[in-house]
Amino acid sequence: MAIQTETELYAPIKQYFEDRGYTVRGEVKHCDLVAIRGEEPPIVVELKKSFNIPLLVQGIDRLRLTDQVYVAFELPNKGRAPHRLQWEDIRRLCRMLGLGIMTVQFYKRKKPAVDVVCEPTPYQLRHNKRAAMQVVHEFHERSGDYNVGGSSQQKLMTAYREKSLHCAYLMRERGPLSPRQLRELTGNKAVSSLLQKNYYRWFIRQSRGIYHLTALGEKALAEYAHVAETFQSGPDSSDDHSGAS
Incomplete structure (x- = not known):
């Protein structure tokens, strides 16, 4: 079910972090979503309707604030990776950039499902x-x-x-x-x-x-x-x- 605006991603992702003990605020210093739990470093999530280069650029920019940055977008139709890629291609790309990935799948008669595709852990590239x-x-x-x-x-x-x-x-x-x-x-x-x-x-x-x-x-x-x-x-x-x- 295609969403109309990226703001539709906010509520389910907010709920995801709140269920895990985080306090969540929207639009904090140009960050779409910020989640904080106790004394832990902040988590920043940038939202877009779909996976694209502007989303990655925003995510990279937020790495100046914290190592815990996710890019989030609606899960494409039938769960396929965007742009005819494989999900492993998307994961590898975001790991190389130091970004995590979250997707949200929307349904007509049940709550949206949030999935963490990969965590924002630094990727160590080894040359062959x-x-x-x-x-x-x-x-x-x-x-x-x-x-x-x-x-x-x-x-x-x-x-x-x-x-x-x-x-x-x-x-x-x-x-x-x-x-x-x-x-x-x-x-x-x-x-x-x-x-x-x-x-x-x-x-x-x-x-x-x-x-x-x-x-x-x-x-x-x-x-x-x-x-x-x-x-x-x-x-x-x-x-x-x-x-x-």
């Missing part, structure tokens, strides 16, 4: 060094910028795809080749693994230790002609990596 190194490695393994940032549902020109395309190009230009020949021509130390895994099915073993191009490989060279034409200038001296995309 291995994942970071993979990003750096992939960056340096690419010979150029062949993708448009923000693209979706499109095949990306990864370093692995580019190295596979280089092998395909050489086979088209020179005929069947051995892993040793391809390694010398491309500088790709892992070319044997690339041919054996044959991730894109661009290659076929013609005889012992000799590989040639398949129809799929020919099609790929036509599809990525703008990349294949860069191989005409000389061999790629970069090393390979083992992942495929």
Whole structure:
């Protein structure tokens, strides 16, 4: 049941805190709701009809007053997280900002239900060094910028795809080749693994230790002609990596 104004959130959230022994006041020094229990630090709750960036900005601003800040909004239809996200995405975002989350679900014939989605505890972000190194490695393994940032549902020109395309190009230009020949021509130390895994099915073993191009490989060279034409200038001296995309 969609609410008309954010003020409709105030009463159920006030009741939630009062049931837990807090005294609650509304609109205290620009804070939508302030709850205090004894000598404990104040709790501040900022209210909005829906989860949005202005709500987060207000919450961050209130962190100057107390560590106990919640952002509150109406529970979206059918309990789904807003903006087509997952609730864990919303929780992770707010934890990184140091904010708690409260939702209110309204019913036609019973009292609203208040739920604390996450507490306002500081989030300690830990970098994944291995994942970071993979990003750096992939960056340096690419010979150029062949993708448009923000693209979706499109095949990306990864370093692995580019190295596979280089092998395909050489086979088209020179005929069947051995892993040793391809390694010398491309500088790709892992070319044997690339041919054996044959991730894109661009290659076929013609005889012992000799590989040639398949129809799929020919099609790929036509599809990525703008990349294949860069191989005409000389061999790629970069090393390979083992992942495929």
